[in-house]
Amino acid sequence: MQPLRLLILPLLFFAGLLVAQKGSREPYERIIRTFVHLPINDSAALPKIRVLIALAKKEKNAAELTKAYHDALHYTPSENLKLRYADSAITAAHLSCQEDLIATAHLGKGIVYYFNFKRYRNALQEYLIAMGYAEKTKDHYLIHKIGYHLGVVKSYLGDHCNAIRHFETGAAYFLAEMQKNPHPNLLHNMRKGYYNSIRQMVICHQHLNQDEKADSLISIGEKGVPEHRDFKLLRSYFHQFRGISEFRKGNYEHSIEELDKALPEIERNRDFAWASVIYFYLGKNRLQLGQREKAMPLFKKVDSVYLRQHFMFPELCENYKILVQDARHRKLMNEALYYSDVHRKLENQISADVIYLSSVLDAEGFKYEKQRLTESKRMITVWSVLGMTMLALFFLRYYYLQKETEKRFRVMVAPSGFSDGTSGSGTQRRAGKFTLPQEVYDKMREKLQHFEDMEYYLEADLTEKTVADRLWTNTQYLSAYINISKGVNFRTYLNELRIRYIARQLSENPEFLKYSNDGLASKCGIGSRSNFSRQFSKIYGMPPQRYIKKCIQANREREEGR
Structure with a gap:
């Protein structure tokens, strides 16, 4: 009887949950109305939320308990308590067996990791779990919201082009929903989603030095963000972006004015990472205005935030270069050594x-661009079956024609029957499964040599098809030649050309030593900082920044040798 009793107890518990969840929401709504008007991080809401939690526990209402813990996370000013409430929300959400609540709870924990702690690794894990549950629901708002946060991670990685696609997709969805004249609460959420997506696009475009696009989006934010208190922080971010934009244009006084407008609200919300960005640009403005004594304390403030929070955006590595140069200028070698050491630790942390x-x-193989947003399951009708049949016949015909074309191609590029992968007769070249006639091989060698000599490989967004078209050949010949002559596939060949070009420039051209990883990636046509760092480490066995340090050291030794 004991095993049977153990089996029945959980069933009774879940039955109790289901019954409770069918009850009225009115008691919960009454309590929520007592604190919903309070701003985020206002602890005055917490006593009322504890009543909400107690009621949900008493009624064994897992869904309401999840929402109550989420409210507690929203209103507590304590970062550690936010994390604890996020864990409690996840536990309650799983008890509710509602996939949208589970997704929301994991997303909430990810946001705490990102916003309050800047722990991108932990945040990404939570986002991916959240998306796994959200994709099983029909909640498009939730899916786009999670997609937005995945875009933020890609932006941090330096993959700004892919990140922009996330934000553009989300912005289009949020804007379309705004225009449907929804309920005020829903409209409020859609506006937040839309203008936050615009904000993230500004960040990406500024990193890509696409200032005109960034300025256009900043204007959208400045004109459109509501004056409501819930949008005060968002308005401050747009003041910050305008300040960065004005700095780039050389309007230093105006830049300081905009950054000063942004700082108070960002500091009030304890967004230390973006506060550091503001300190950094205020310092750079002061330097440009010849106010070095006012500038250096601002750069040191960035350092103090990093030491306290152990996080900094990659673009602020320049802050330590400025501090090192200043210390050397004042002949404070111990101070210079300290800042240099912190700089090295920061770069190692970012690379990791x-x-x-x-x-x-x-x-994860996560492809947000191919998101499955099916509106509803449609019944299969006779017409759809007929359509599928016609489509199948079409593809069978297409498949047959493709096979015939492939057979003809094999006459020229046939699998080698020799055990020696690289040898052949005087009229053919072979490697593995690839074979090329000698005449075709020789022509491809000339064409690809010209491609390398002209450094066409530095162009962005090159594909095997675009290169084949440029060389007046086809992708089969191009792929076969690269495999035979280089022993690698097209993508590896292209990456090696680009990375070796950068390594050569770093060794020979001092100007390249000043570039960030973003800049180096852009110079060689690689779309993201993360991919550039990964490929560089793969080829040279070290991150780009360590290679740069070796080049700088070699230059010094050469100078001293003279």
């Missing part, structure tokens, strides 16, 4: 994050 986060995203 980039490698880890990239590997997780690659392993």
Whole structure:
């Protein structure tokens, strides 16, 4: 009887949950109305939320308990308590067996990791779990919201082009929903989603030095973000972006004015990472205005935030270069050594994050662009069956024609029957499964040599098809030649050309030593900082920044030798 009793107890518990969840929401709504008007992080809401939690526990209402813990997370000013409430929300959500609540709870924990702690690794894990549950629901808002946060991770990795696609897709969805004249609460959420997506696009475009696009989006934010208190932080971010934009244009006084407008609200919300960005640009403005004494304390403030929070955006590595140069200028070698050491630790931390986060995203094979947003399951009708049949016949015909074409191609590029992968007669070249007639091989060698000599490989977004078209050949010949002559596939061949070009420039051209990883990736046509760092480490066995340090050291030794 004991095993049977153990089996029945959980069933009774879940039955109790289901019955409770069918009850009225009115008691919960009454309590929520007592604190919903309070701003985020206002602890005055917490006593009322504890009543909400107690009621949900008493009624064994897992869904309401999940929402109550989420409210507690929203209103507590304590970062550690936010994390604890996030864990409690996840536990309650899983008891509710509602996939949308489970997804929301994991997303909430990810946001705490990202916003309050800047732990991108932990945040990414939670986002991916959340998306796994959200994709099983029909909640498009939730799916786009999670997609937005995945875009933020890609932006941090330096993959700004792919990140922009996330934000553009989300912005289009949120804007379309805004225009449907929804309920005020829903409209509020859609506006937040839309303007936050615009905000993230500004960040990406500024990193890509696409200032006109960034300025256009900043104007959208400045004109459109509501004056409501819930949007005060968002308005501050747009003041910050305007300040960065004005700095780039050389309007230093105006830049300081905009950054000063942004700082108070960002500091009030304890967003230390973006506060550091503001300190950094305020310092750079002061330097440009010749106010060095006012500038250096601002750069040191960035350092103090990093030492306290152990996080900094990659673009702020320049902060330590400025501090090192200043210390050397004042002949304070111990101070220079200290800042240099912190700079090295920061770069190592960023490199480790980039490698880890990239590997997780690659392993998940996450393709947000191909998101499955099916509106409803349609019944299969006779017409759809007929349509599928016609489509199948079409593809069978297409498949047959493709096979015939492939047979003709095999006459020229046939699998080698020799055990020696690289040898052949005087009229053919072979490697593995690839064979090319000698005449075709020689022509391809000339064409690809010209491609390398002209450094066409530095262009962005090259594909096997675009290169084949440029060389007046086809992808089969191009692929076969690269495999025979280089022993690698097209993508590996292209990456090696690009990375070796950068390594050569770093050794020979001092100007390249000043570039960030973003800049180096852009110079050689690689689309993201993370991919550039990964490929560089793969070929040279070290991150780009360590290679740069070796080049700088070699230059010094050469100078001293003279």
